[in-house]
Amino acid sequence: MPLSGGERTRFMVDAMLGSLARKLRALGFDAAYFKDGTDSELLSRTGSEGRVMLTSDRSLASRARAKGIKVMLLRGKSDGRRVAEIGRGSEAVGVRLVRGDPLCSLCGGELEALGKKDVRGRVPQSVEGRHRLFFRCKSCGHYYWRGTHWKKLRSLANRLGEK
Ligand SMILES: [Zn+2]
Known part of the structure; x- marks a missing residue:
């Protein structure tokens, strides 16, 4: 069941993981993803919006960490495994997983x-x-x-x- 109280966890999902972003929205997380633009733009938006970065790109992950952004480096080959990694790894990076009602998987709308x-x-x-x-x-x-x-x-x- 979705938890109540507190705001949904806000993720920024690497464009390589677009299908994961859609699943996270359906699960009730706030999941943005960034298709166009440079890595620097991606990182600055992630930082300014206070989102948790999800990526399977090691170098992007270290650049994000260097900027003080919370990052989860996902190694799973399927979205199911990646979701499990998020579940297991959130505490270690200080991220509290909070879901709300399901959101539109296409655009994140209510x-x-x-x-x-x-x-x-x-x-x-x-x-x-x-x-x-x-x-x-x-x-x-x-x-x-x-x-x-x-x-x-x-x-x-x-x-x-x-x-
Ligand atoms: Zn929509």
Whole structure:
């Protein structure tokens, strides 16, 4: 279950790990990622926004550390393993993992809950028939529902090591 109280942990995810950023948003973390721009720009934005850097690039990680940015160097080859590393390694770098409600995995926007009648004609009919609760991103308008996606998320949340 998402923890309550305190702000969501804010991550800056290396552009190489874009799919991890999307999963972290769905898990309820604030996860930005930076596609264009130089490493220096990335580091200065991470520092000024007070984010925790997630990268699998050793040299970027040491540059970030030198600037006093909290960094987790991820070695896992899959997002599932990377999520587990975040769960195991957060304490060592002084990061408290705080999740909120799930965010839009595409843009990080907040989701609003909708009923069946709100989504009629906006999601595939087969989906509408099988689900009762839907969500729409307040920022980009993308629709979500509790399907297989949710089960995968639950197993990812388990990998964080939450009880
Ligand atoms: Zn969105």
